[in-house]
Amino acid sequence: MSMIRKPCFTLPAPAAKVFAAASVLAAALCVTPVRAADPPKVDFAKQIQPILKDNCYKCHGADKDKGDLRLDSPDTFTKGGSEGKVVEAGAPEESPLYLRIALPTGHDDVMPPEDEGKPLSREQLDLIGQWIMQGASFGDWKGDAVAGAGGMKDAPLPQVAAADPGALDKLRQAGARALPLAQGVNLLDVGFSSGNDVADAQLAMLAPIADQVYELNLAGSKVTDAGLANVAKLKNLRRLHLEKTAVTDAGLAHLKDLTGLEYLNLYGTAVTDAGLAHLANMKNLRSLYLWQTKVTPEGAANLKKTLPSANVNRGEELTAVVVAPPAVAGAKPINTKCPVSGKDVVAQFVLLHEGKTVGFCCDKCPEAFKKEPAKFAANIKADAPGVPQPVAAEPGKLDGEGFIRDWLVLGPIQPNEGATGPAELDRELVPSEAALKPKEGDKVTVAGKELTWKKARANDYALDLNAATGATAGLMGGYAVAYVESPAAKQNVQLMMGSNDEGKVWLNGTEVVKHNSGRSLEKDANKVPGLTLNQGVNVIVFKVINESNNWQGCIRLVDKDNKPLGDVKVKTAP
Numbered sequence: 001m002s003m004i005r006k007p008c009f010t011l012p013a014p015a016a017k018v019f020a021a022a023s024v025l026a027a028a029l030c031v032t033p034v035r036a037a038d039p040p041k042v043d044f045a046k047q048i049q050p051i052l053k054d055n056c057y058k059c060h061g062a063d064k065d066k067g068d069l070r071l072d073s074p075d076t077f078t079k080g081g082s083e084g085k086v087v088e089a090g091a092p093e094e095s096p097l098y099l100r101i102a103l104p105t106g107h108d109d110v111m112p113p114e115d116e117g118k119p120l121s122r123e124q125l126d127l128i129g130q131w132i133m134q135g136a137s138f139g140d141w142k143g144d145a146v147a148g149a150g151g152m153k154d155a156p157l158p159q160v161a162a163a164d165p166g167a168l169d170k171l172r173q174a175g176a177r178a179l180p181l182a183q184g185v186n187l188l189d190v191g192f193s194s195g196n197d198v199a200d201a202q203l204a205m206l207a208p209i210a211d212q213v214y215e216l217n218l219a220g221s222k223v224t225d226a227g228l229a230n231v232a233k234l235k236n237l238r239r240l241h242l243e244k245t246a247v248t249d250a251g252l253a254h255l256k257d258l259t260g261l262e263y264l265n266l267y268g269t270a271v272t273d274a275g276l277a278h279l280a281n282m283k284n285l286r287s288l289y290l291w292q293t294k295v296t297p298e299g300a301a302n303l304k305k306t307l308p309s310a311n312v313n314r315g316e317e318l319t320a321v322v323v324a325p326p327a328v329a330g331a332k333p334i335n336t337k338c339p340v341s342g343k344d345v346v347a348q349f350v351l352l353h354e355g356k357t358v359g360f361c362c363d364k365c366p367e368a369f370k371k372e373p374a375k376f377a378a379n380i381k382a383d384a385p386g387v388p389q390p391v392a393a394e395p396g397k398l399d400g401e402g403f404i405r406d407w408l409v410l411g412p413i414q415p416n417e418g419a420t421g422p423a424e425l426d427r428e429l430v431p432s433e434a435a436l437k438p439k440e441g442d443k444v445t446v447a448g449k450e451l452t453w454k455k456a457r458a459n460d461y462a463l464d465l466n467a468a469t470g471a472t473a474g475l476m477g478g479y480a481v482a483y484v485e486s487p488a489a490k491q492n493v494q495l496m497m498g499s500n501d502e503g504k505v506w507l508n509g510t511e512v513v514k515h516n517s518g519r520s521l522e523k524d525a526n527k528v529p530g531l532t533l534n535q536g537v538n539v540i541v542f543k544v545i546n547e548s549n550n551w552q553g554c555i556r557l558v559d560k561d562n563k564p565l566g567d568v569k570v571k572t573a574p
Contacts, residue, residue: 042131045141051124053144055112068263068287073143075157079181089136092129101125109527158236160211162186167208174202175418181214187236191217191420200227207233215239219265219518220548225251232257243267243289249275256281265289273299285310292371332384333359339379340365356382395457396571402496402556402564403461404482404540408438408453408572411478412471412546413446421475421547422516425502429477429543434506436481436541437574455572456480458554462498462521465544465551480542480553483571490533490568492560496524500552502545507531508538521552529560537574 042048052071059066060081069081080086086097093099101120103110110119120128131137163186168178171190181187190206190213203223206213213234219241228251231240237258242251243265249272255261256278262285272294279285285307290300291314300312333350337343338361345359351366358380360366369376399405413429430436430444438444438453445451456468465471465478497505497513500521504514505528513528544553557565 042127042134044131044138047127048131049141049144051120051128055117055120059112059116065286073156074138074141075143077138078185079157087132087136090133092132095132098129098132101128103529157181157185157187158211158214160186160236163188163209163212167205171202171205171209173418174205175420176202176205177217177420177422178209186212187214188212189215189217191215191241200224200230203227203230206230210234211236213237217241218245219243221245223247225254228252228254231255234258235260237261238284239263241265242269245269247271249278252276252278255279258282260284263287266293267291269293271295273302276300276303279303280306282307282310288312290314332386333357334382334384335359335380336383337379337381338362338365339376340368342379345384356380359384396569398557398564398566398568398570399461400564401461402558403458404484404555404557404570405458405461405463406570406572407456407458407463407468407480407482407542408440409456409463409465409468409478409480410438410444410451410453411465411469412476413451413478414449415475415477419475421502421518421545424475424477424545425504425514425516425543430479433479433543434511434541435509436479437539438481439573453481461523461556462552462554465546465553471546471551475545475547476551477543477545478551480544482540482542482555483574484533484538484540484557485569485571486533486535486538486565487567489535490559490565492529493531493533493565494558494560494562495528495531496554496556496558497526497528497542498522498524498552498554499544500550501547503553504543505555506539506541508534518547521550521554523554524556533557533565533568537571539574 053061056071058064060069060071062070062072065081067081067083069086070076077087078085083096086095088094097111100109100111102125112119163178171178177189177191179189181189188209190209200223203218206216207230210233214236216231216234216237216239218231220243223242223245225246225248228247231237232254235258238260240255240258240261240263244267246269247266248270252271252275255264259281261282264279264282264285264287267289268291270293271290273296276295276299279288280303286309288303288310290312293314295314297314300314304310304312333345333347334356335358336345338345339358341361343361346361347359349360349363349366350357351360351369358369360369395406410430415424416427419427430446440453440455442453443450444453454468456463458464463480465480468480469478471478495505495507495512497503497515498521499515499519501518502516503526505512512531513526515526519525540555542553542555544551557568559565
């Protein structure tokens with residue numbers, strides 16, 4: 001069974017060219033690009049909105065906005081969610097909304113989820129696909145976002161003039177990313193990489209485009225409390241990232257008049273309960289993240305009383321709990337030794353880490369783990385009785401889960417001055433990066449520095465690029481290449497990618513997956529179904545950008561049933 005249900009609609013000739021270029025999905029969608037008479041125009045209000053209302057508003061409407069995504073107004077629909085836009089007009093094969101609803105029943109990522117509703121019918125799926133193909137127009141529909149109990153209605157996107165091109169150029173030269181919020185929208189998403197020395201002087205450069213800034217990402221930057229006075233001038237700001245900065249309560253005082261703010265991330269700052277008082281007038285605030293701050297449960301609860309529609313998140317999902325193992329199915333820890341103390345695990349003290357139940361020796365160690373998870377995570381050994389053990393990886397083969405362990409690596413490659421992680425991901429660090437076919441020992445000169453392609457073998461599922469290249473923390477890039485030899489052509493192959501931070505993969509010269517923001521490593525963070533391996537040698541080029549600290553990547557290959565491809569070979573020579 002294909003990973004994506006086949007749509008019945010046909011594509012007009014211009015769209016077929018775009019569709020054919022998207023090799024990731026061509027095999028799965030099996031759409032024949034033919035010249036055909038234009039099908040009847042899909043009416044969003046009459047044909048699409050009822051489908052969304054019945055199947056999607058429960059999680060993406062006025063009362064709930066999972067993933068910061070709402071589908072009940074044109075503005076919120078166009079804006080998308082925390083992962084970006086959900087519809088690419090004219091291209092269902094590039095539209096996350098369509099791809100998720102088209103997945104088969106039982107798939108982890110299918111929408112709506114099995115526990116939230118029934119899968120869409122073939123007719124509903126084809127209608128949505130046709131609507132996207134025809135340009136994803138909302139027509140006369142103005143939205144029907146009516147708040148329920150505890151909900152709030154979204155404000156329309158502010159209408160502003162285009163930003164001054166000269167001001168944008170200066171900002172980008174200073175290392176900023178400044179992108180339109182959506183096609184045809186003058187509002188901007190502005191951000192600086194956490195690897196960049198963003199300081200108050202750069203923030204002053206936002207003044208000429210103050211009306212256009214809708215989202216601002218300063219995570220990990222050197223912004224100070226005083227520098228936030230510049231942010232206070234951004235009257236149309238709706239989303240603000242301040243995680244892992246030196247911002248304190250004094251800085252929040254500058255933000256008190258940003259009453260349109262909907263999202264604020266203060267993770268890892270020194271903010272306290274006193275600082276939350278400055279947020280009390282932010283009646284539009286929906287998401288506030290306070291993990292690893294000095295805010296107390298009482299302080300968060302008091303703010304929640306003032307702002308009942310806001311999700312005030314202190315990271316309680318990582319709070320250690322006392323569990324009675326017989327009463328809670330699946331709560332047994334995977335480890336026998338505490339990753340903090342090294343003592344025997346007491347099964348009552350557990351927390352969830354990366355989807356696994358980790359045990360500790362006492363109620364103090366989970367708190368220590370939460371403060372520095374990177375420090376202790378390597379001490380977690382899945383050695384408890386009954387916990388499945390990974391199959392040892394033989395050289396030249398995929399491991400027991402389908403991960404590639406054998407690579408040729410090149411790096412570290414230093415960034416352009418003032419660059420960001422996403423910018424480096426999109427920049428060719430070496431010529432013809434998509435078509436790389438190196439051999440061990442090949443030399444490459446980048447920015448006057450000679451680098452050598454070297455063999456590297458991952459000790460577990462993930463390749464540690466810091467160890468493989470001898471790099472230290474900081475913004476840098478690199479490549480890993482593997483040659484996968486298949487005895488016969490294989491269709492419906494799935495490629496799963498994880499990267500820390502940004503990552504991009506090409507298969508036989510074609511880009512198949514890309515993640516363009518900072519993150520920690522997670523198995524299968526990106527899933528690409530419907531790929532084809534050619535008979536013989538297939539080339540996988542994996543580009544990974546590091547913004548700070550750990551630099552890692554992982555790729556595995558499985559069939560449509562998530563089983564590893566047992567008969568392929570992995571080589572480090574073409």
